[in-house]
Amino acid sequence: MVSLANPVQHAVEKTAVKTAFLIVDTESIPDGRLLNLAKYPGEKLSDDDAIARAQEEARATSFTKSDFLPVTFQIPVAICVARVAADLSLTNVTCLDAPQYRTHEMVRQFFIGYERYKAKLVTFNGRGFDMPLLELAAARYGISAPHYFAQGRHRYNGGLDLMEWFSNFNAFRMIGGLNVLAKMLGLPGKMDVAGN
16 A cells, blocks of 8 residues: 555556456544543543543453554544556555545545445455444545445445455454565565554
């Protein structure tokens, strides 16, 4: 994927090539305002204090001591999409709404693109995180995506979640995630950019 450290939109365009796949990755941050409204009403915490408190509570209950908050309390801060043709050639890679990265606009652009291309979505843990993140943001901002939401939610149709596929639909835990899979295939995996 594109390094998020460089906010310049990257694109390698091929003309007149039909998009068959949209490879999607998101990055998010906790929503302190929503945490205040839903978890800590009336406590008069700052948004930053609400995030810190929720993260401390998450660490206390996490087996791995992770402070990562559930998707319901996250907002997208980056959405990157790669368009791939049926022959698996890369036709475009972009970070939506770069360099502003406005949540509402990124989510709007994503669903407009999805409606336009009607291509198969490819993610890694997308059903568990990326897509719910985008769906919740679409609901929050009143963004319509009739083609997307008309599809069933059955795990065997619609998009391709590579984490589910490689883990036999969660028959085992995919420890190490996409980074381990990339390294197993001789690819660099995560280098200078991490999800946090």
